[in-house]
Amino acid sequence: MNNALYFQSGGVTAVIGATAAALIAAHREASTGRLFAAEHGLSGLLNEQLVDAGALPEPMRRALSQIPGGGLGSGRTLLQPFEENPAQWERVRDVLIKYQIGTVYVNGGNGSMDTAAKLVTLSDHYGLGLKVIGLPKTIDNDLEGTDTSPGFGSALKYLSVSLMEAARDHCAMATKPSVFIMEVMGRHTGWLASCGAVARLPEAIAAPLILFPEVAFDPARFTATVRERMAHTNAIVCVVAEGIRTADGRFYAQQNVATTYGHEQLGGAGFAVGELLRTELGVKVHVAVPDYLQRAARHLASATDIKQAEAVARHAVALAQSGQTGLMVNIVRESGLFDTPYRWHCGAVALAEIANRERCLPLHWINVPHYTLHADALNYLRPLVEGEVALPWTDGLPDYPWVEWPSV
Amino acid sequence: MNNALYFQSGGVTAVIGATAAALIAAHREASTGRLFAAEHGLSGLLNEQLVDAGALPEPMRRALSQIPGGGLGSGRTLLQPFEENPAQWERVRDVLIKYQIGTVYVNGGNGSMDTAAKLVTLSDHYGLGLKVIGLPKTIDNDLEGTDTSPGFGSALKYLSVSLMEAARDHCAMATKPSVFIMEVMGRHTGWLASCGAVARLPEAIAAPLILFPEVAFDPARFTATVRERMAHTNAIVCVVAEGIRTADGRFYAQQNVATTYGHEQLGGAGFAVGELLRTELGVKVHVAVPDYLQRAARHLASATDIKQAEAVARHAVALAQSGQTGLMVNIVRESGLFDTPYRWHCGAVALAEIANRERCLPLHWINVPHYTLHADALNYLRPLVEGEVALPWTDGLPDYPWVEWPSV
Numbered sequence A, B: 001m002n003n004a005l006y007f008q009s010g011g012v013t014a015v016i017g018a019t020a021a022a023l024i025a026a027h028r029e030a031s032t033g034r035l036f037a038a039e040h041g042l043s044g045l046l047n048e049q050l051v052d053a054g055a056l057p058e059p060m061r062r063a064l065s066q067i068p069g070g071g072l073g074s075g076r077t078l079l080q081p082f083e084e085n086p087a088q089w090e091r092v093r094d095v096l097i098k099y100q101i102g103t104v105y106v107n108g109g110n111g112s113m114d115t116a117a118k119l120v121t122l123s124d125h126y127g128l129g130l131k132v133i134g135l136p137k138t139i140d141n142d143l144e145g146t147d148t149s150p151g152f153g154s155a156l157k158y159l160s161v162s163l164m165e166a167a168r169d170h171c172a173m174a175t176k177p178s179v180f181i182m183e184v185m186g187r188h189t190g191w192l193a194s195c196g197a198v199a200r201l202p203e204a205i206a207a208p209l210i211l212f213p214e215v216a217f218d219p220a221r222f223t224a225t226v227r228e229r230m231a232h233t234n235a236i237v238c239v240v241a242e243g244i245r246t247a248d249g250r251f252y253a254q255q256n257v258a259t260t261y262g263h264e265q266l267g268g269a270g271f272a273v274g275e276l277l278r279t280e281l282g283v284k285v286h287v288a289v290p291d292y293l294q295r296a297a298r299h300l301a302s303a304t305d306i307k308q309a310e311a312v313a314r315h316a317v318a319l320a321q322s323g324q325t326g327l328m329v330n331i332v333r334e335s336g337l338f339d340t341p342y343r344w345h346c347g348a349v350a351l352a353e354i355a356n357r358e359r360c361l362p363l364h365w366i367n368v369p370h371y372t373l374h375a376d377a378l379n380y381l382r383p384l385v386e387g388e389v390a391l392p393w394t395d396g397l398p399d400y401p402w403v404e405w406p407s408v
Helices: A016-030 A042-046 A058-064 A086-098 A110-126 A152-173 A192-198 A219-230 A269-281 A303-321 A375-385 B016-030 B042-046 B058-064 B086-098 B110-126 B152-173 B192-198 B219-230 B269-281 B303-321 B375-385
Strands: A003-008 A035-038 A101-108 A131-136 A178-184 A209-211 A235-241 A284-288 A327-333 A344-350 B003-008 B035-038 B101-108 B131-136 B178-184 B209-211 B235-241 B284-288 B327-333 B344-350
Touching: A003 A016, A003 A042, A016 A035, A016 A058, A016 A101, A016 A303, A035 A042, A042 A086, A086 A101, A086 A110, A101 A110, A101 A303, A110 A131, A131 A303, A152 A178, A152 A192, A152 A235, A152 A284, A152 A303, A152 A375, A178 A192, A178 A269, A192 A209, A192 A235, A192 A375, A209 A219, A219 A235, A219 A269, A235 A269, A269 A284, A303 A327, A303 A344, A303 A375, B003 B016, B003 B042, B016 B035, B016 B058, B016 B101, B016 B303, B035 B042, B042 B086, B086 B101, B086 B110, B101 B110, B101 B303, B110 B131, B131 B303, B152 B178, B152 B192, B152 B235, B152 B284, B152 B303, B152 B375, B178 B192, B178 B269, B192 B209, B192 B235, B192 B375, B209 B219, B219 B235, B219 B269, B235 B269, B269 B284, B303 B327, B303 B344, B303 B375
Parallel strands: A003 A035, A003 A101, A101 A131, A131 A327, A178 A235, A178 A284, A209 A235, B003 B035, B003 B101, B101 B131, B131 B327, B178 B235, B178 B284, B209 B235
Antiparallel strands: A327 A344, B327 B344
């Protein structure tokens, strides 16, 4: 059982390819075993859709580190409890044994870390002696047990820059009261909606109003706030998190519910808020929904985020090599919230402690009356978007080759 | 009447600030008169909301050249026919005389060029001897009489890069048939929808299906095409122009209300097409609507576009200085469509020839059965997105100062 397996699970990010590429490099240096990767997450393991990741030619490995979306294929299939699906457990066991896999690297968010934790139980159940290491990855930043997660900083940077740019457009056009709304992802948390406070925009002119999922959305109070602001400026800028709910706990707008994997596909909150303001205030409304663009914008990735995406991979390999299991690599902030420069290192946290939990934006960071964040939150957020990265460009477009994986 | 006036009209762009900054520099070199600018277009002229653009300090002028949205304020007020609004004409005359304005630079699209043409008539009517020069500007690329218009190349580059990135995300997640739709601007024309063909994506995996406004949208034929493609790939990528219409001439966005949301205004063309596919094919759909982001993304501007945005300003000043009037500066392509490198220079076209006309994508460039473009179109489009530009960044975000204009 000298080989290793890597797979991605849950929504991908702009820098997940950087994690995959760094893992391949670190594994090559540290191990004589082979490194396989499963396409489309756990389902690739179940279906033996494996590739020989360790054999990826070096130029392609370097390209992989720069392309968004991970280049491998992620998935949303989770490992179920043994009692509910013993056949799934046996299948996993058989594939692991067939390919002599002794180490599994799971690159994902809180649902995926539950699968990683269950793999530890599966290993004990069958006496496989498996080492299971989780690698954090989520644009939503909702993983517990880590200061931040690779993918978040780049998505936040993309949204902050986009908002700075779009707000200037909006202000240029606002000859009468009008509202620009940007709907952002983040599921049940407001980490990405923080872009409205991270963006550098003049307070008096275009300070965005942010609707966080952590605060119950009160349509009447919000409408009154917008009306009040219209007395001072024509150009209202709002950031609406996809997951906002009214006080009764219901999502303010829901695109549809994909129940297969227990994940709602959220969306539509921005339009719903736009419709509210249009109806109540008679204002013109523009709504932007960056959707996948916000988690795929590798051209605008944060250099800090990329460094962390690579570091978690190297640390994961080091943990496995030293015989550890049942851990997720985390990012530990060394510097205090008010200290510069930002310093961090990789550590580890028990999978059992963080699996399936969801970290929300701390309530004391939210300035509820003013629909924005307090300074503490900005001290936390700003270092995460720092640094720009160069990409290779040809004929005006970035070089994002399609990764051709060596077959097993 | 030794002074000049500049104003922006219609939707702004990522590079309109580059035109304004270049105009200020060229005017300083060429003229001893003052250069005023009207805030929010013609309405700024009518309301005497003027600033002393020529006195903009040099560091702020250089910053202006790099910020999206123009930094001045555009507007949609147009000059009406004399018979319909003689009071408006008298007001324009009075303001021009009060500020001793002998030259007017109108920076806009086809509607704005009609206002510029009417200003020539106004000058004749009152015997003002005004010189009126139009400067092209539109992300839609629908201005007649010019090879392209500043603003378009950058918007096209932004959309093409965004699509390349989002398609990789979409392919990574498509474990079952699913559709990603990007809705783009362009009004009645498909120039921006061309991003689906400009984006470098593997033909077999993710070649986008493009819905152009120039071709009547046939929901049944399109649904059949998507169903056919689903036999080969799970990941369908579509670009939907906001202005698509069915054969009866009606906008698709306005007829197919996205009932999922329960709000009529929620159904833009992209959502309407998404709802169609969801209903007919039972596929999962994600829709991105970049909205203002596509015309404001200065961080991803095309270097070619910026050069042209600056060149049209210098040429406008040269034309006015040589006593010409009633012209719009245009971009003339010197190289043939199949020649490299791309060569161009600035020329001029009579305002009367191009005002209020609308240039559509040539029908023979559209590959109707395959929902894409022929190679000729790509030869035209690709040079326009070429070249990347460096911006100053501080703490992870671009430096987009708010322009403080000197008062008159």
